[in-house]
Amino acid sequence: MASRVRMHEFGITESIINIVLDKAKEAEANRVTKISLVAGELSGFVPDCIQFYFEFLSKGSPAEGATLHFESPPAQIRCRDCSTVFHPQDTVWTCPSCQSESVEIEGGRELYVKSIEVE
Amino acid sequence: MKKIEVVQNILEANDSIAAQNRELLEANGVFALNIMSAPGAGKTSLILRTAAELKDRLRIGVIEGDVASTLDSERVQNEVTAVVQVTTRDASESCALIANMVAHALKRLPLEQMDLLLIENVGNLICPSEFALGEHMRVVVSSLPEGDDKPTKYPIIFSDASVVVINKLDFLPYVDFDIPSFQKAVLGLNPRAKFFQVSCKTGAGIKDWCAWLERELSSHKSHQKIMK
Numbered sequence: 352m353a354s355r356v357r358m359h360e361f362g363i364t365e366s367i368i369n370i371v372l373d374k375a376k377e378a379e380a381n382r383v384t385k386i387s388l389v390a391g392e393l394s395g396f397v398p399d400c401i402q403f404y405f406e407f408l409s410k411g412s413p414a415e416g417a418t419l420h421f422e423s424p425p426a427q428i429r430c431r432d433c434s435t436v437f438h439p440q441d442t443v444w445t446c447p448s449c450q451s452e453s454v455e456i457e458g459g460r461e462l463y464v465k466s467i468e469v470e
Numbered sequence: 471m472k473k474i475e476v477v478q479n480i481l482e483a484n485d486s487i488a489a490q491n492r493e494l495l496e497a498n499g500v501f502a503l504n505i506m507s508a509p510g511a512g513k514t515s516l517i518l519r520t521a522a523e524l525k526d527r528l529r530i531g532v533i534e535g536d537v538a539s540t541l542d543s544e545r546v547q548n549e550v551t552a553v554v555q556v557t558t559r560d561a562s563e564s565c566a567l568i569a570n571m572v573a574h575a576l577k578r579l580p581l582e583q584m585d586l587l588l589i590e591n592v593g594n595l596i597c598p599s600e601f602a603l604g605e606h607m608r609v610v611v612s613s614l615p616e617g618d619d620k621p622t623k624y625p626i627i628f629s630d631a632s633v634v635v636i637n638k639l640d641f642l643p644y645v646d647f648d649i650p651s652f653q654k655a656v657l658g659l660n661p662r663a664k665f666f667q668v669s670c671k672t673g674a675g676i677k678d679w680c681a682w683l684e685r686e687l688s689s690h691k692s693h694q695k696i697m698k
């Protein structure tokens with residue numbers, strides 16, 4: 352792996368494992384069996400990529416073999432003009448109600464460890 | 471089996487290092503820009519032009535982020551006080567710059583002898599946008615040959631930018647880039663975005679951009695003095 356170009360999910364996966372192992376240690380658990388992650392549609396992180404790095408990085412740790420469960424909250428865009436909240440079609444962020452292009456992100460950028468299951 | 475609620479932001483580790491970087495920069499009176507764009511949009515050229523314009527009045531440091539090679543730092547080193555190259559291929563964590571790489575780079579820069587730090591991120595419109603580095607401002611460079619649809623395709627990076635520099639203005643006669651509609655799309659996402667139109671080839675617009683940057687720097691400095 353040393354000479355491969357790594358995607359930005361690599362560091363994120365390291366952070367996930369650090370968080371998980373800290374919590375498992377606090378709970379005096381021997382093994383982590385499941386990790387529930389929330390990665391919003393707009394978060395810019397690819398679950399398959401996290402899964403790939405997780406298998407590599409968790410080897411030999413109490414998190415090895417844990418199942419990763421992903422929730423991906425959809426992109427929620429709010430129109431600044433008429434306050435309609437909508438899910439964008441493809442990458443077009445125009446308000447479906449009033450056609451305004453003045454919009455802000457309300458949801459979909461989440462990225463956190465929600466819960467873990469341990470033994 | 472036992473379930474433990476965690477709810478912990480995965481980017482927290484990066485964000486806290488970014489905050490430390492920011493403190494270190496502030497303590498040394500250095501104003502930092504995180505410059506992002508697609509590959510080839512002109513980040514290095516903008517740094518070269520900016521440094522050439524400002525080097526008599528400001529002491530400038532540069533962090534060059536690239537996946538590989540030191541070509542960009544070789545181009546930049548004659549124009550600035552100090553340059554540090556970060557090649558993300560050799561770093562374990564990421565393809566884009568992350569706060570920890572910048573923390574290491576800051577140790578190799580003479581911060582007390584600098585006023586301005588230009589951080590050239592890796593050419594990419596997706597990955598860099600998620601990682602705060604400790605910068606005061608995010609600058610996105612968009613060049614005319616890329617097309618005017620980029621804010622629609624990569625909304626996040628434009629949502630978070632303080633400044634959008636439209637580069638390669640000399641291409642305007644040859645490409646179908648509608649500058650007003652591009653600006654309208656960015657402002658839709660980000661009403662506070664500030665725009666500059668430049669050509670790093672001819673130098674057009676560079677004086678305006680640099681004059682504005684200098685004003686931002688001095689207003690930041692006087693604000694800091696008041697805070698102290």
